[in-house]
Amino acid sequence: MPTLQNLRRGGRFRIPGDRAMPFYLFLSLLLFSTGAYYLGRKRAFAVSGGQIRNLHSLPSFYGSYTALWCILPALIVFALWVTLQPGIIVDLVVADLPPELHNLAPDRLNLVVNDLKNLVSGNFVSSTPDPAMLAAADHYRNLRTIGNAALWVVVLTLATLGIAYAWRTISPTFRARNRVEQVVNLFLIASSTIAIFTTLGIILSVAFESILFFQKVPITEFLFGLQWSPQTAMRADQTGSSGAFGSVPLFAGTLLISGIAMLIAVPIGLMSALFLSEYATPKFRAFAKPTLEVLAGIPTVVYGFFAALTVAPFIREIGTAMGLHVASESALAAGLVMGIMIIPFVSSLSDDVINAVPQSMRDGSYALGATKSETITRVLLPAALPGIVGSILLAVSRAIGETMIVVMAAGLSANLTANPLEAVTTVTVQIVTLLTGDQEFDSPKTLAAFALGLMLFVVTLILNIIALHVVRKYREQYE
Amino acid sequence: MNKPTSAASAPAILNRDIKTIVNAGLKRRHAAETRFRWYGLIAVSLGLLFVVLMFGNIISKGYPAFWQTYIQLPIKFDPAVIDPQGSRDPKTLESADYAALVRAGMRQMFPKVEGRLELRALYGLVSSNAALELQSRVLQNPALIGAEQEIWLLASADVDTLVKGNIDRSLDETERPIKDNQVGWVDKLKAAGKIEKQFNTILFSSGDSREPEMAGIRGALMGSFYTLLVTFLLSFPIGVATAVYLEEFAPKNRWTDIIEVNINNLAAVPSIVFGLLGLAVFINFFGLPRSAPLVGGLVLSLMTLPVIIIAGRAALTSVPPSIREAALGMGASKLQMVGHHVLPLAMPGMLTGSIIGMARALGESAPLLMIGMVAFIVDVPKGLMDPATVLPVQVYLWSDLPERAFVERTSAAIMVLLAFMILMNGLAILLRKRFERRW
């Protein structure tokens, strides 16, 4: 069925293939390196004088060696080029813009650049574009075409040079295998450092913006202030510090909702784990365990939808029927649904922990005449306690960091209250509201989001480290 | 060894008859046992109930969205409206006022309706998509001009909601989106067999729209596809390489300890923090475009990496050492041993872990909000750099809209999302079953 979009597209002006160019270049590069592999192998045969025994390595290693020389340098340049080109082109185009556009404030300029890009890709934003803009778009297109052409030339030349170099180095005594293995090893080591760089990246990026924030807002106000209303700081005539950035209500709200969630998740999750591992027939367990784990696989946005559209109105209705005032975005609704989400988390972690308690403990208790529940409450649970505490800590960290449910079902205004029927806001909700929509990057409002992110990261990290440590110690005890 | 004192010096209690003592408490203890058992059963049942409730709620809300209401109207492709000059120039044909044809059709159905307000209400029964539909028909087949046809046209969302029975007719007119006269017309159309529900292809073929009846998930699906493509292409090789390095090559020292602890912690970092990382590093530092699947994929691959590494290491440890020894014994280098013997055996386990990681990435939305994949985007993205959104974010966007028709569509989008998740997890389970090996 034809739709609005399809129709619009029909009338759109595009340079065919322009956008897909890097993709074709990448394909060509792959093709080149395949060719390089065969060339290298053939070369190895040739220099060996037909006697593979004379070669240091198997011919395929010479092939791989040549292919690596062909593709690696070219790929590095390619990647750099593709990431840098758009920025450079924009800079060039902006520099050539007429002064009245060029001298705009940065945020207005951003809009102009956006319009420009739309123009370039053929989306006519307004019916009659400004001639200056049209000229700039042409300029942009020209530069892009030149850049892309240069990219092709440079990359393919590099690939050919690589092949030539490898071709020349191949000789019977050349240790191609060692070279190839070196590269692979390097790749393995580099991969394993990515996780470290991710953590570093998180810490640096969040900490850097936070420091900027704390230059504008004193850290004591942020940590101990009871007022949170960042929106007031948005007005141009106000400085950042006159907005209220006290994060206590956010953390209080987060704790309230997480607390409700844990009140739901811990008893249900723990009792389910106990029932499934100690009472249930194998058949029932085989059905119930994966079914419960389905809850863990449901995207959080679905929980958010469920909370906002089904649970919250339901709770409100019940509350109203009982003569209570219930906010339509009550902490109870968000906490309740978050609790449901965390049930499988608690249950599967405690299940692991409970199963790690040796059978001999159970036997010892049963042999004394204890009933199942006595064995569970007096032997199993105390024995598994450290592990269970660890699991609960992990679940708490999960609850604190959970975003979508609260974004969709919790409130926006920072109330400092312990009443679960009122609306509260959380750290994650504020991060999302501060960072979605248009933003200037160095306003205290956006920076505040990073400061909140830093707090969130630190708190969850501490919880995780403690939890993982406790759980590991616990496991060692029974190994 | 100290001789136990004779029974006489032991407290009398040690000589009491255990049988009667135990008997006294048995009833109470068995009651406690039964109670405890019930608590457990109730807990499990509650958990299962929640599963049923969630799915029941979503499905009951969402399945009507797979059908959409259409109204059949007599349409006269009036040459005077479409192409007064008779030039058949595509430009003229494209810009003609097709809405006038629809309006004419409406007036023909209800000739008695008069007055500006009344007529506007009448025209409001049909979606603005109807004009586009006529336009495309004419563009495809200009011979239509001058003909008169009965054509099924998309009804407006309010009519759709009414036909699906989701508007309370007993409410006061001012409290419902559709007025009494409109309800009357719809009933008349229905009685005449001019209203019909057809399978909702728009939902799958178009991008987002402000009009509920024209909004689809195609754009979000493609956005998810591109994002996941990047995620997989990055996180799978890097994850496997890391797992291989840590499990097979790395010396066991402080450094690898740090990497290991780091990976475990990374797996538990809140997803929104990854979003902050993406915003600060990829967008602000490297200047990559906002809302692009490329950036989304980068962020999600950093999130998925720990999952794949952990699964990959588990898969590698389950390959027995005897296979490694056999390969090394045959003179293979360590790398050949891993590449030719260990990795193929561990691959099913790694793939299983990766698919589960991908399924999780598919459902992830919080970090993508941070990098701007939350805009209202009508166009279906065509590449990694196009502004896009993903399925879960589309759900988030729609869930905010008040129209009943969007609630329905949100639920339908969730159903599609869940179907993909089930598919992926099913695939992972299948893979695990198929290649499960006991050494």
Next chain:
Amino acid sequence: MSTTTLETQTALNGALNIGAETRSSQPGILVTDYNNRQTVGKITVDHPKMICREVNVYYGAKQALKNVGLDIGINEVVAFIGPSGCGKSTFLRCLNRMNDTITGCRVTGQIKLDSDDIYDKSIDVVQLRARIGMVFQKPNPFPKSIYENVAYGPRIHGMVNTKAELDDLVRASLERAGLLKEVATRMEEPGTSLSGGQQQRLCIARAIAVNPEVILMDEPCSALDPIATAKIEELIDELRESYTIVIVTHSMQQAARVSQRTAYFHLGDLIEVGETDQVFTNPKHKLTEDYITGRFG
């Protein structure tokens, strides 16, 4: 060797619905014969605490015990010996219904404690296990304090009403297990902080604290050094005054030292039963002889 006449034996067994003990073709060998299988020696005693007849145990489809019949006398120590996997533990676990906790395990036949059929519906396993204590191969103290380990049984069974009573009971049980002196000052330390031998005696104290009528021990010394073993053996000897004890052991010397009667199991069959002295010095069955002289197992 036997004080009862053949007639009384037959009468007793008739009442228990089993075949007669007869002189076999070989002179001087008493054989109990029922349902196509034979046990050499006299399975009955004058004052039985427990009576087992035609006990069959299946793990799923696999039969682990075949038609075992045996009496266990009051205040005697009976030792079960036999090669690994012959069903000693299985039989022991039948005696306090610990097999109930194993899924797929099925027990048929008759086991009586005094006059109660322990597999009868009217019998409560909680009460049964309180009456028949058990000590395991590997010491398994609960991850609680020494005091709490011993107090566990009395607490769950509600045997005491006051803290002072419980203190007395714990101390007396530890005393009987010969452990009090060693732990008197460290009652609050975890049970797992003791040495292996001490842990095993703690487990014995834990069992005694409930004041059971029978104590079952499954290789209680296999994880212990000779000195700790000697202590436990001494303890068993002393406990015999107040309790009936069944012990599974792989050590022939241990069986000889602590038990009055010995039963030899082989591949799920009870091959031979008799006074310990007789079984060790003069085994009647070829398999028993092979096992005892070390030619087998």
